[in-house]
Amino acid sequence: xxxxxxxxxxxxxxxxxxxxxxxxxxxxxxxxxxxxxxxxxxxxxxxxxxxxxxxxxxxxxxxxxxxxxxxxxxxxxxxxxxxxxxxxxxxxxxxxxxxxxxxxxxxxxxxxxxxxxxxxxxxxxxxxxxxxxxxxxxxxxxxxxxxxxxxxxxxxxxxxxxxxxxxxxxxxxxxxxxxxxxxxxxxxxxxxxxxxxxxxxxxxxxxxxxxxxxxxxxxxxxxxxxxxxxxxxxxxxxxxxxxxxxxxxxxxxxxxxxxxxxxxxxxxxx
Amino acid sequence: xxxxxxxxxxxxxxxxxxxxxxxxxxxxxxxxxxxxxxxxxxxxxxxxxxxxxxxxxxxxxxxxxxxxxxxxxxxxxxxxxxxxxxxxxxxxxxxxxxxxxxxxxxxxxxxxxxxxxxxxxxxxxxxxxxxxxxxxxxxxxxxxxxxxxxxxxxxxxxxxxxxxxxxxxxxxxxxxxxxxxxxxxxxxxxxxxxxxxxxxxxxxxxxxxxxxxxxxxxxxxxxxxxxxxxxxxxxxxxxxxxxxxxxxxxxxxxxxxxxxxxxxxxxxxxxxxxxxxxxxxxxxxxxxxxxxxxxxxxxxxxxxxxxxxxxxxxxxxxxxxxxxxxxxxxxxxxxxxxxxxxxxxxxxxxxxxxxxxxxxxxxxxxxxxxxxxxxxxxxxxxxxxxxxxxxxxxxxx
Ligand SMILES: Cc1ncc(COP(=O)(O)O)c(C=O)c1O
Numbered sequence: 026x027x028x029x030x031x032x033x034x035x036x037x038x039x040x041x042x043x044x045x046x047x048x049x050x051x052x053x054x055x056x057x058x059x060x061x062x063x064x065x066x067x068x069x070x071x072x073x074x075x076x077x078x079x080x081x082x083x084x085x086x087x088x089x090x091x092x093x094x095x096x097x098x099x100x101x102x103x104x105x106x107x108x109x110x111x112x113x114x115x116x117x118x119x120x121x122x123x124x125x126x127x128x129x130x131x132x133x134x135x136x137x138x139x140x141x142x143x144x145x146x147x148x149x150x151x152x153x154x155x156x157x158x159x160x161x162x163x164x165x166x167x168x169x170x171x172x173x174x175x176x177x178x179x180x181x182x183x184x185x186x187x188x189x190x191x192x193x194x195x196x197x198x199x200x201x202x203x204x205x206x207x208x209x210x211x212x213x214x215x216x217x218x219x220x221x222x223x224x225x226x227x228x229x230x231x232x233x234x235x236x237x238x239x240x241x242x243x244x245x246x247x248x249x250x251x252x253x254x255x256x257x258x259x260x261x262x263x264x265x266x267x268x269x270x271x272x273x274x275x276x277x278x279x280x281x282x283x284x285x286x287x288x289x290x291x292x293x294x295x
Numbered sequence: 296x297x298x299x300x301x302x303x304x305x306x307x308x309x310x311x312x313x314x315x316x317x318x319x320x321x322x323x324x325x326x327x328x329x330x331x332x333x334x335x336x337x338x339x340x341x342x343x344x345x346x347x348x349x350x351x352x353x354x355x356x357x358x359x360x361x362x363x364x365x366x367x368x369x370x371x372x373x374x375x376x377x378x379x380x381x382x383x384x385x386x387x388x389x390x391x392x393x394x395x396x397x398x399x400x401x402x403x404x405x406x407x408x409x410x411x412x413x414x415x416x417x418x419x420x421x422x423x424x425x426x427x428x429x430x431x432x433x434x435x436x437x438x439x440x441x442x443x444x445x446x447x448x449x450x451x452x453x454x455x456x457x458x459x460x461x462x463x464x465x466x467x468x469x470x471x472x473x474x475x476x477x478x479x480x481x482x483x484x485x486x487x488x489x490x491x492x493x494x495x496x497x498x499x500x501x502x503x504x505x506x507x508x509x510x511x512x513x514x515x516x517x518x519x520x521x522x523x524x525x526x527x528x529x530x531x532x533x534x535x536x537x538x539x540x541x542x543x544x545x546x547x548x549x550x551x552x553x554x555x556x557x558x559x560x561x562x563x564x565x566x567x568x569x570x571x572x573x574x575x576x577x578x579x580x581x582x583x584x585x586x587x588x589x590x591x592x593x594x595x596x597x598x599x600x601x602x603x604x605x606x607x608x609x610x611x612x613x614x615x616x617x618x619x620x621x622x623x624x625x626x627x628x629x630x631x632x633x634x635x636x637x638x639x640x641x642x643x644x645x646x647x648x649x650x651x652x653x654x655x656x657x658x659x660x661x662x663x664x665x666x667x668x669x670x671x672x673x674x675x676x677x678x679x680x681x682x683x684x685x686x687x688x689x690x691x692x
Contacts (some may be wrong), residue, residue: 083591084460084577086472091457105589130313130576135590157313159574161303182317189319207317208477223558281498 031123031151032176035074036234036255040167045070046256047292048236049285050127052079053112054104062115063278064267069122072208072289077258080109080128087156089211091261094268106132109139110148117149123154125178142169152176152199160192167196180204181227194231202258203227204239210260212242214277221253233271244291251295259288304493307616310609312492314579316478326494330553337586338394345390346505352378356513361640369523369663371656373673374510376423377573377645378533383675384506385416389485391502393420396483403427403478406485407471409464410601410648412675418452428452431461431470436600440684443679450636455625461594464604468578471664488531491609493581496608510670511541519629524659525550527672529622530601532608534674550584553655555597556624566595568607569615570624583613598627598683599647625651631687633657635676646675647683
């Protein structure tokens with residue numbers, strides 16, 4: 026069985042269609058598991074090409090207040106890695122949308138690397154990104170992910186120099202997540218004007234598609250980023266809608282749906 | 296035996312660099328700077344100058360005769376880090392790091408603090424060198440260590456309360472890391488203990504190792520031989536590594552690190568990562584951690600804010616596994632007894648952190664032969680803890 030990997034297939038298709046990807050991030054289990062499932066299905070329906078699912082963690086050091094709060098809401102509902110994998114399995118029953126698990130190392134390490142990689146595959150997720158696991162420390166997890174044909178997504182940042190870009194590119198598969206700012210996650214009013222230049226630098230060292238994220242909060246920003254990158258990642262801006270409407274799932278899904286559709290139009294207009 | 300970490304900062308399976316990509320170049324830059332400057336004669340001279348003329352080193356090694364009599368066994372010697380400028384060992388490290396920050400051209404320093412001692416030590420050296428300083432401190436710690444909060448503010452530092460998570464030291468460290476990621480180009484992160492991503496555990500140990508270097512000479516002068524036992528409290532473990540490091544090759548010298556037993560290990564309300572935890576990854580290093588079966592970090596408890604942390608420096612994890620150092624616990628109640636014993640018998644009011652070491656030394660001395668000796672690292676003075684202690688003793692100030 027050599028079925029093409031979902032992430033690879035996605036970017037290949039978009040390339041022939043001359044389109045860019047809309048990548049959305051939400052924390053699994055926020056505000057609770059049943060609503061989270063509806064949110065993910067809503068994201069896909071409204072145009073998300075790839076779903077990043079955050080694994081809740083007690084100490085999200087790389088996240089700003091919005092995603093910290095999302096993680097806290099999920100943990101209050103006792104949502105942990107096992108439940109996240111269960112959620113992916115549920116989604117996978119009816120959907121082929123590529124899914125990347127996004128988290129911190131300790132919950133994964135505690136789960137057991139071998140079991141984690143096997144269960145990720147069994148659940149039907151396509152990739153894994155571990156914020157606090159840099160290329161230098163990643164080999165143990167990488168060999169388990171490779172064995173299960175799971176893509177290993179890495180972050181590159183404005184601080185990464187040529188030699189780090191090369192090192193990270195040598196470990197990465199699926200796509201590269203380029204962080205557009207030096208900072209934590211969170212919606213921002215304006216984006217750096219350096220993004221096209223920075224993306225171009227990364228392209229010198231890899232043929233992998235590049236998604237750009239951190240701080241993108243409007244359709245116009247998504248459009249701007251998608252001009253130079255292969256995809257735009259939007260997280261906190263979506264989670265803000267979840268946080269504001271978490272009591273009423275009908276309104277939440279409607280507002281989120283129209284926002285994501287607008288992001289999609291932005292990305293497609295790039 | 297005296298292991299320095301490998302190139303990537305591993306002590307056995309522990310340590311390493313588990314941080315986001317944004318910070319990787321920053322810690323590599325720091326490592327490069329440290330490797331360069333630590334051999335530089337001018338750097339060494341400047342560090343030695345400030346340690347002697349500003350910090351007040353060497354600190355005495357004091358033979359606590361009345362405490363010794365109280366225990367009735369081994370002679371107890373106190374390494375008086377409480378007499379350092381600002382009242383704790385923390386400044387040995389902040390002096391070293393600020394000299395690096397200056398040479399690296401950084402204009403701003405940040406720090407996390409629990410007891411406030413490291414925050415004060417960072418604010419102090421920042422004031423002396425005219426650098427901007429911001430200290431992150433958990434809201435709960437701010438309440439229990441108010442005098443230190445005032446000191447930091449007087450020293451011109453901005454003290455930023457941290458309201459996330461358990462509102463203690465680990466959350467302050469999360470927030471400091473978030474600040475660093477955001478301001479990485481102009482900011483130097485002064486970590487206060489032997490934890491964090493490489494090179495911090497090595498660098499902080501090196502700056503603190505002056506404690507053991509002095510003590511080793513001093514005890515030989517006083518008793519004509521090496522000590523039988525070293526005792527130090529372990530939060531992140533910097534005063535303990537500082538005392539232990541110079542003795543690691545002295546096979547006959549036993550060493551005990553004292554973790555915060557809180558209400559007792561069995562109650563689950565403690566901060567003893569080695570005695571009560573398992574291996575995990577947090578704040579840039581692999582080490583023993585207090586976390587649940589899902590890998591979520593648990594809220595810790597200790598009467599002493601400086602020990603109230605769910606992890607421990609990676610070199611301690613390694614020294615535990617190799618058996619070179621023994622790690623034990625002292626409860627809140629025992630620490631208060633240690634506090635009282637030292638205060639009443641020697642007229643020295645210790646920090647609650649250090650009181651853990653004192654309490655264990657009293658126990659250990661009883662079982663040791665007359666003529667044998669113990670060095671206790673008296674890591675800090677107790678002024679900052681008077682509020683907590685008076686509450687515990689129902690004593691009106
Ligand atoms: C006086 C004193 N001793 C000990 C500690 C614990 O830190 P470490 O284990 O790094 O020495 C602190 C921390 O705040 C402290 O203030």
